[in-house]
Amino acid sequence: MATAGRRIRILVMLIANGILMSACGSHPTIATDVTYCCVAETPGIHTYRIEFRDMPEFLKPMLRDSVSMVLDGKGLEYTEGDAHAVLAMTYVDRTMAAEESARDEAWETIAPAGGVRFIAEVQMEMLNSVTRERIWAGAMGRVHNVYEGSYMHDEPAKAAMRNAFLEMFADYPDSRMITE
Numbered sequence: 327m328a329t330a331g332r333r334i335r336i337l338v339m340l341i342a343n344g345i346l347m348s349a350c351g352s353h354p355t356i357a358t359d360v361t362y363c364c365v366a367e368t369p370g371i372h373t374y375r376i377e378f379r380d381m382p383e384f385l386k387p388m389l390r391d392s393v394s395m396v397l398d399g400k401g402l403e404y405t406e407g408d409a410h411a412v413l414a415m416t417y418v419d420r421t422m423a424a425e426e427s428a429r430d431e432a433w434e435t436i437a438p439a440g441g442v443r444f445i446a447e448v449q450m451e452m453l454n455s456v457t458r459e460r461i462w463a464g465a466m467g468r469v470h471n472v473y474e475g476s477y478m479h480d481e482p483a484k485a486a487m488r489n490a491f492l493e494m495f496a497d498y499p500d501s502r503m504i505t506e
Contacts, residue, residue: 355468356490362463363497371454371461372501374402375409379416381448388480389415389448392487401501409455416449422469443471462498466490 374397378386393413394404402411422443447467453460466487 356466356486357468358464358466358490358494360462360464360494360497362460364462364499371410372401372403373405373409374411374413374452375405375407375455377412377414379414381415381417385417385448388484388487392484393491395488396491396495397498400495400498401503411452411461412455413450413452418447418449420445420447443469445469462495464494466494 376390376393378389381389390404397404422445445467447465449465450463451460452462468486
């Protein structure tokens with residue numbers, strides 16, 4: 327009987343440990359919306375560049391790297407020079423009333439104080455660089471609760487952005503499959 331009780335305790339500890347581990351490994355989620363996808367065929371679109379508008383500097387490399395990983399899987403190559411398409415990313419934030427109890431898992435608070443609550447949104451539109459025809463459009467956004475002394479955890483943010491881009495570009499055609 328003592329071994330059965332011990333087995334139950336071990337099982338409960340394993341389950342609790344699994345729950346804690348999965349909670350620590352989770353990433354913040356980002357809401358996505360694809361407003362236009364896609365031109366039926368986009369022959370000749372194999373490269374793209376990114377134009378940032380009103381984007382905080384610290385977000386630029388994270389967004390560029392995250393979207394590049396996803397679009398690379400669609401046969402599109404990122405370039406900083408001339409490109410077949412331009413992906414314009416515009417940053418918009420809307421301040422909301424802060425809620426003291428609402429903490430943000432993507433930010434770590436190191437000092438207690440009042441906070442700022444805002445919706446951070448990145449609006450995107452991909453255009454043919456020659457014809458200016460819209461190829462794709464969408465947006466991603468997330469509510470943030472940031473407090474004085476907070477700093478952003480880069481890795482969870484990067485993973486959340488990559489997941490959002492995977493979701494947003496899921497139906498985007500693979501450029502390697504389009505014949506010219």
